[in-house]
Amino acid sequence: MGLTRRSFFLSVAALGSASVSGATLSSPDAAVNVKIWFTEEAMEYDGWETLRGHVERAFDPAGDRVIVEHGGVVDTSSEDAYGLVQSGEWPKMLAQGAVGGPTEPCDDVNLLVTARSMNEFPTGAGIPHVAAVGGAKALADLPPVEKCPEVVGWSNPAYALQVLLHECGHALGLDHRDGFMEPAGDELVVSPMVSGYPWETEAVREQQFDVERGSCGCEFVRPEGRAPRLMLVFSDCERERIHEYEGSYRPW
Structure with a gap:
């Protein structure tokens, strides 16, 4: 599923560094293609096969509606995933x-993984068809998908994977409102499109996550001391949006 380079460039140029929301939703039959590139430094961590398994499960446990491919290795000016998208370097x-590699950009998600620590913010970015995220070392520490529950407590590898899925969601047109959260005792379960935002400062929440109710009806609440519990798969609502996604989505 390859974009022509001209149409791909025009799509990126038209949007600049804007955030993504409101994808055109269509037939649930088309597969979603996720192509993952690594910076040279990120590729030093041996995590590709494990990561592919997690991404496949997150999008579609049955595995017949998502294609996850290795794009290759790229030489970038920095490991700042957010900056590489917002500056236009990675889209260009x-x-x-x-x-790097023999493959061209795909129509859906073209993801770059960098070696920047997930303790350095911002951790990633996503615009139509393009995403980038740090955390290569943490991602390489993920357990094999068959040994990892779909919902886990906070850890650096789990958080890195959730942020990766979050930015892939933005690349497909998902919004924070498509996310899911649910209190569970002294924990708060959050899906990828919510991720760590409930535990951010009030200023960050007001600027980037001013959401009271999800698009599928769940109420977005404050943690109030609850510990994070991270979903490593997309929620039913997020999957519904993804399954309705049209590969030829153009937001202009």
């Missing part, structure tokens, strides 16, 4: 064919 590399 895709548009101009300056990427």
